[in-house]
Amino acid sequence: MASMSVEFVSGSSGGVREGSASGDSSDSLSSVSSHFLGEAVGSSGGDPESPVSGNDRIFHGVPLFLIKGGVRVVGSPFEPDGQGTVASELAPVVPSRYASCYAYRKDLEWRVRRTHIVRDMEDARLILAGVTLLNERVFHDGRSSPYDFFFMYVAFFTHLFIRVPFTQFQTAVLRAVNVAPTQLHPNSWAAIQAFVAMCSAVGVTPTVPVFFYYFEVRPSASGGWISFTSVRDRTLFRPYSDSFKNFKQHYFKIIVAKAGLHEFSDGEGRPLFPFYWTRDPRRIRATSVGDLTSPDLEAVRTINTLPRRISARHLVECLSLEDCGPKAFELMTTPGPRKSNFLTIRKKSGASSSTARPTSIPKVPRPPPAGASTGRVPPTDKVGGSGVKVLGSSLPPEVPAVQGSSSRSASKKARKDKGKEKDRERVLAVPLPGGVFSPEFTMSDRAKFHMSSSQRALIEPLSELELTNAMLEMSTRTSALAWYLRNFADRPGVAEVRAELDREKKNAASLQLTLEQMVLNQDEYDKKIEQLEAALEKTKKEAAEGLTAARGERERMSEEGRQLKAEVARLKEAEAERVKANEELTLEVAKAKEQIVELESTILFEHEEGFNKALRQVTLLAGVQDPFSLGVDIEKDVFDGVLVDLNAAEENEPPVEAAAGGDN
Structure with a gap:
């Protein structure tokens, strides 16, 4: 064919x-x-x-x-x-x-x-x-x-x-x-x-x-x-x-x-x-x-x-790139090619993948990747005995086109696998802002028809009127099929898809609420952690201040102890010096006492010797043979013309202070 x-x-x-x-x-x-x-x-x-x-x-x-x-x-x-x-x-x-x-x-x-x-x-x-x-x-x-x-x-x-x-x-x-x-x-x-x-x-x-x-x-x-x-x-x-x-x-x-x-x-x-x-x-x-x-x-x-x-x-x-922001956003948010859940749902419901016809597509936040599928193309009618085969078709691998021979299926699968590899390598493009109805969206200058000589031989003999009638007929058929597909075609599985979509939306909303609650809880935990850290820092600061004060007091007491020890050592040295001086003074006192005793004995000797010299002179000069018989006594002396006993005179002598007070 x-x-x-x-x-x-x-x-x-x-x-x-x-x-x-x-x-x-x-x-x-x-x-x-x-x-x-x-x-x-x-x-x-x-x-x-x-x-x-x-x-x-x-x-x-x-x-x-x-x-x-x-x-x-x-x-x-x-x-x-x-x-x-x-x-x-x-x-x-x-x-x-x-x-x-x-x-x-x-x-x-x-x-x-x-x-x-x-x-x-x-x-x-x-x-x-x-x-x-x-x-x-x-x-x-x-x-x-x-x-x-x-x-x-x-x-x-x-x-x-x-x-x-x-x-x-x-x-x-x-x-x-x-x-x-x-x-x-x-x-x-x-x-x-x-x-x-x-x-x-x-x-x-x-x-x-x-x-x-x-x-x-x-x-x-x-x-x-x-x-x-x-x-x-x-x-x-x-x-x-x-x-x-x-x-x-x-x-x-x-x-x-x-x-x-x-x-x-x-x-x-x-x-x-x-x-x-x-x-x-x-x-x-x-x-x-x-x-x-x-x-x-x-x-x-x-x-x-x-x-x-x-x-x-x-x-x-x-x-x-000039449009860095949009390109980065597209890179981050556009998912790579992946399988749709629609085929899985259809298989669970017992329907054949070749007869599945999804007529509504769930809304997605981002456009699909270049070359990805947005729907299924219905089988084309045979015109003039020739089929139409689209390269780079928008059909996803899970929803194949009209089944042909096994060789055609194998070649189509190989091309689709190759297309998937290219899709993975291709950088996703930003769609036009006006969608498919944008004035900038034109396909006439981007469509190329590769026809064989037999195909051209089939079309070239047709006149403009015949070509126009054929185009109008095929366009009318396409419109009729699209109208029927939209209004009357059976759409099994759509309810399941919508139910799953609703469940996913509810799950997403629940997860979003959970995430927000977790963020709030995290904020509260962080605040509590900050409070505990602040209390810990305060306790550490107080402990550090107490430790510093204790160390200062210890150093002060240690300094006082060192000073007291130095004072005790100084006092001990002074005491030793005083003991030594006392010993020297005691020795000097003993020597003085000895000198006093010696002086007293010397004075007494001199006193007695002088008295004896006086007696001898009196004896010699006065011719008194025994002066003691006259009353001469060494323990007496003459005061105011009277011979007075010295011992009695010392006892009767008034105190010096009293005598001084009497003079006043």
Whole structure:
């Protein structure tokens, strides 16, 4: 049987490149989206005579696209040797092995002319591109350089679509993690860019708290590149690449020009982010719900409605498109080709799949993929003994067309399987806003009829009147069949489909309520956790203050004890000195007593000897032989002409104080 094939050619509306979206390419950087290295991101509308080409696109208030070249390149005074003075406090093992490929101005100029680095000519005047010394590595700092700079990997521009100056969000992430741009692993930069594309698609402003609600930072003790880790049960993206390769030696300097200081530093001249590798990248734990502000919490709820484990590579590549937001939204929300439940329901009800005729299609939030089915085409009548066979038919694999021979069924199945593979690789396109009745929706210029010579021989002899009558007849038959199908055709299984749809809607509503309740419960739990943490912090603070006071009291008492011990030692020394002095005084007293006794005996002897001398003189001079007979007594003396006993005189002598008082 002769057959005629009708081919409908549909054009893409600028989706992500098929080669990248298919996921069949290698994970290495040399093969992952490697076509961007040569062509980067083409821009339209530029002046052909201009050395640079550009195009504008506004994203969150920042023009994202794009300019190729336009950045002035400065060489090194150390060329051609390429050796100079470098400085660094770090020496990570792996980055130390890779010198830059752009140690000479000629090589760097070639790269800059083919790379999108800035967004427009205004940004191009803010920076310079500088060569890297042969003995310089990506982690070296700028202490030996007369100007401020930071390193950038070429892959950041060609594969991840990062532009200089950075956006506020990119700068805030670098500042929060306390790392230089090249200190962050390309997969982590891809997560940042994919997050930006996602936020662009759903109309959310990216912020650091929301970003670190889904990611954590765990710096490695061995140094090297810093990677972001997805929080468990909050994974947004699949990694851009399982193994980035061939990027480590492709880096050069971005030198901050004098005109660009305000874009890279604050009002006090401090950099907005670390220019050079740091020794202490911050360890960041996932942001809790209680730490999110109301706008951030709303953003989290919006993002949580999106599918998970989206390809970070595909989202990042959406940044290269003019319609980044719609393309990213389409990529995230449009499901891939899958089987419909209708065939399963029909089989359960005992109906044949070849006789099933669904006349109503459930409403879906997004259009079906290109090439997917939206209904079943009824069998066509034989006209002139020839059948019509449609290539790329909209029939799903589960609802086959009119059954033919086994060979036709096998060939049709093979073509359908091949079409399914193409559908998986094809990037889903955004439908026209007006639907099938849109004026832009035309099929006449996209339909091609491939007829054999016998088929043409059948049609060519017909006159215009005969052709018109045949067209009118077939059109009338089609209208009649469509009218009958709409109003009178049996529609078994529709009730089951609608019942299942209602059940699914109820389940979805119940799940949504449960999810909202869980979010509220999570908020309450987070608040309780915050209160407990605050109470714990207060208790810790009080305990620390008490411990500090106790330690102070202990130190004071220890100091007093040391002082008392010193005082006791001093008193003991003084007592020992006093005992020694007392002993010396006692010895001196004993000596004095001995001297007194000796003096007393001497005085007594002298006294008696003097008295005896007086007696002898009296005896000699007065001729008194025995003076004692006259009453001479050594114990008496003459007072006022009277001989008085000395012992009696001492007893009768008045006290000195009384005598003194009497004189007064």
